[in-house]
Amino acid sequence: MSIAVRDLVHVYHPGTPLETKALDGVTFEAAKGIWVAVVGHTGSGKSTLAQHLNGLLLPSGGSVSIDGVTIRSGEDSLRVVRQKVGLVFQYPEQQLFEETVFQEVAFGPKNWGFPPDEIKYEVEKSLSQVGIGPEFFGVNPFRLSGGQKRRVAIASVLSSRPDYLVLDEPTAGLDSAGKRQLLALLLDLKALGKGIVHVTHDMDLALGLADIVLVLDEGKSLLWGPPELILGELLEHDIRGLVIPPMVRFAGKLRDLGFEVPLTWDPVRLADAICRSRRP
Numbered sequence: 240m241s242i243a244v245r246d247l248v249h250v251y252h253p254g255t256p257l258e259t260k261a262l263d264g265v266t267f268e269a270a271k272g273i274w275v276a277v278v279g280h281t282g283s284g285k286s287t288l289a290q291h292l293n294g295l296l297l298p299s300g301g302s303v304s305i306d307g308v309t310i311r312s313g314e315d316s317l318r319v320v321r322q323k324v325g326l327v328f329q330y331p332e333q334q335l336f337e338e339t340v341f342q343e344v345a346f347g348p349k350n351w352g353f354p355p356d357e358i359k360y361e362v363e364k365s366l367s368q369v370g371i372g373p374e375f376f377g378v379n380p381f382r383l384s385g386g387q388k389r390r391v392a393i394a395s396v397l398s399s400r401p402d403y404l405v406l407d408e409p410t411a412g413l414d415s416a417g418k419r420q421l422l423a424l425l426l427d428l429k430a431l432g433k434g435i436v437h438v439t440h441d442m443d444l445a446l447g448l449a450d451i452v453l454v455l456d457e458g459k460s461l462l463w464g465p466p467e468l469i470l471g472e473l474l475e476h477d478i479r480g481l482v483i484p485p486m487v488r489f490a491g492k493l494r495d496l497g498f499e500v501p502l503t504w505d506p507v508r509l510a511d512a513i514c515r516s517r518r519p
């Protein structure tokens with residue numbers, strides 16, 4: 240059971256002077272209970288990929304399937320897929336359209352035919368999970384701050400109880416407390432068995448939180464593997480737009496000097512390893 244992407248190609252505005260190949264053969268898999276981070280420089284195709292995972296965009300080539308259901312045009316597969324995969328857009332303004340926060344978050348469960356008491360339960364639970372109190376239920380989402388809009392957009396996806404959450408730069412616009420709270424919530428959801436696909440350009444977050452990292456470069460899947468493997472590659476070759484966390488650079492330098500330390504972004508782990516490592 241997974242999101243399986245095979246040789247995915249996406250061309251915007253084909254056959255026109257604006258033709259752009261945004262994805263050019265992307266392959267990866269995202270399973271339930273696993274956190275996949277998708278990283279890459281601006282324009283590498285992250286948002287385009289995110290929109291393929293719930294059928295908002297359809298492949299120009301290759302395929303995307305969700306728990307064995309291949310996404311195609313036509314109501315049936317799209318309905319199944321959209322219920323299983325919740326997509327939180329990069330810009331929350333593109334996601335919000337209802338008159339009140341409550342209606343916004345109720346839209347999904349209503350659309351899927353949840354009974355009224357379950358709709359109310361899911362709306363209240365989702366908004367409380369993202370830290371939006373009842374005093375906001377009647378407010379127009381467009382009157383909220385950037386951070387609050389993002390929280391409501393996330394709640395509007397959680398309320399449909401998706402199996403997979405695809406979040407495009409979800410911590411943008413949140414202050415550090417909001418960011419911590421959201422990441423803790425995503426870790427909880429992962430522990431409950433949801434699959435998390437986290438699009439981010441923040442390598443610290445990707446390396447620290449993800450089980451597997453997909454690195455996109457010019458629409459191609461460049462690297463795919465656990466954070467340790469990605470780090471090793473990043474230290475060997477510079478990858479455009481990806482910044483290696485300073486702590487990892489430091490660990491790499493120590494290894495060059497002969498210290499037996501892991502390539503880690505965790506200062507405590509590194510300090511422990513330095514203490515244990517014999518001087519070269």
Ligand SMILES: Nc1ncnc2c1ncn2[C@@H]1O[C@H](COP(=O)(O)OP(=O)(O)O)[C@@H](O)[C@H]1O
Pocket residue numbers: 251252259260261279280281282283284285286287288
């Ligand atoms: N709606 C669109 N129409 C035409 N080109 C687009 C559109 N959206 C994105 N692109 C182009 O596709 C490429 C990938 O963009 P995007 O998926 O937004 O990358 P990222 O999220 O990594 O910044 C870029 O060259 C971008 O200009």
Ligand SMILES: [Mg+2]
Pocket residue numbers: 285286287329407
């Ligand atoms: Mg983007």
